[in-house]
Each structure stands twice: as C-alpha cells, then as structure tokens.
Amino acid sequence: MYKVKQISSFLSDITTVNEIYIYLFIRTIIFLFIVFILKQISLKIIKKIKDSKKEYIYSQRVRVISAILKTLIIIFVWADYIKNILTLITFISAAFTIALREFIFNFFAGLYIKIKKPISLEDRIEIDGIKGDVVNIKMMNFEVLEVDEDTKRGQSTGIIINFPNTTIFREPLKNYSKAFKYIWDEIIVKVPLDSDIAKAKGVLYKIINNNEIIKTIPNKMKKQLQTINTEYRIYYNQYEPVIYTEVVDNCIELQIRYLIHPKKARFVASTIWNKILEAYKNKELELYKS
Secondary structure, three states, rough: OOHHHHHHHHHHHHHHHOOOHHHHHHHHHHHHHHHHHHHHHHHHHOOOOOOOOHHHHHHHHHHHHHHHHHHHHHHHHHHHHHHHHHHHHHHHHHHHOOOOHHHHHHHHHHHHHHHOOOOOOEEEEOOOOOOEEEEEOOOOOOEEEEEEOOOOOOOOOEEEEEOOOHHHHHEEEEOOOOOOEEEEEEEEEEEOOOOOOOHHHHHHHHHOOOOOOOOHHOOOHHHHHHHHHHOOHHHHHHHOOOEEEEOOOOOOOOOOOOEEEEHHHHHHHHHHHHHHHHHHOOOOOOOOOO
C-alpha cells in the first residue's frame, strides 16, 4: 500500500483534500474492484452449467455474496470513521426513517420470503388479482411472468410484473405450487339423455387413463403428500381420474376430474379433446348437439 499512500499524498497536495480520506477512498476502490473481478469470473464459470435453473440460482448467490463482501469492505476500510458518520446519522435518522419506510419494509419482507418461502422460484401464484409464474425473487421485490386470465387454461402473456415484497402481507396469496405441484382440473363432456352412459364413461376412462402425463401423477401426488403431512393437514380419498354424472337441461354432463400440473393443463386438455373427437368420428361416443 506504499504506492497508494504516495498517490494519496500527491492528490492531497493538488486537491487540498485530507490525505487520509483520499487514501481510504483509493483502498475502497481497489478492494471493490477485486470483488467485481471475482464476481465476473464466477458468473462466467456458472454460465457453463447446462441446467438453466441451477445457473440462475448460483448466479443469484454470487450476487448476494458479492453485495455482502462489498458492505464488509466498506465497514472494514472506514471502521475508524464510521462512529462520526453514525453520530451525524443520529440527528437525521427520523427523517430517513420516514423517507425510507417502504424501502425498509420491503427489505424485511424480502427476508421473510427468503426464510419462510411463501413463494419460490417457478411457483404459479395469484396475488392482487394477477396470476402468473414467479421468475425472480430479490431483496426488495419479486417478479411474476403473467398468465392470461382470458385463456381458460392460462398461458404466458410474455409480460413481467414487478411486485414490492410487502405485497405478500397486504394481499391474499394463492400458490398453485405450494406443498405439491398438482391441481384438480375438469373437462365437461355433454352427451344426449338417451346415451349409453356406461359405454360413454368406458370410452372416456380409456382416453384419460391412457394419457401419458395423467397416468403418472397419482403416485407422484401420494409421495408428495407423504412428505408434507407434518406441515399441512391435507389428504385425498381419490387420486385417480373420476367421472361424475349430472343431468343438465336436455343433456347429461359427464364431468371428468383429474390431477394435472397447472402449467400442462391446457396441453393435456387439448390432447384429451382430440381423442374425444376421434372417438366421436369413429362412432364410439355420442356428443350432445344443442
């Protein structure tokens, strides 16, 4: 640090600023630059990871560690002078508290999210009337990739919405991924009143139970419920797809209920309807025509 002191002395003579402050400032810049270089090297190494989710998580950790190191460096370098700064802050702390109230609340709400995890990365949530997938969680805010409510099954609109962390406390939160990944979805098939219901249900059960995505979910759901039974009192008597019957107006509604991942609901529903239409064309199934 001898050369740094020489540079500090030279700059002090030119600017008339106290030499010690110039020296501390230069030291701070050097240490912060070292942290910056280490951060960039770490991010380049992380970019070689093929798993995009792991890449994101590790990148976020590097950024958090970098921020902590920068804070510690400033405290370490300026330790002997922080007392004077704190004395000054004491006189204006009330004004700062009012001005930075939202900043402080969002920071502590961010800590709550990190520790208690009411939301996690990639969760599908609904909050403040907006539904979407969590794509980023920061100390001050979290970001959601909006899902179009006008579309029955919900698909991305491509719009990212920014929420202050305190929204978690102000608005009711629906988490479609909390505890377990799957939700119940329904498809309603209308058939004529004089239809052979047993035959119609047989055709529909065959279509549902042969779906590659649906048929693997019941066992996965059972395992997930077993792992969370110490945290939540959740249980189901029925895991397999089921078809309910209801007479409505001049037809019979066959309500197909099955477990599905919310992000795959639209694709699966489309696949099922294609099979239903194929069965109708092959005269295996009658459909009600209003």
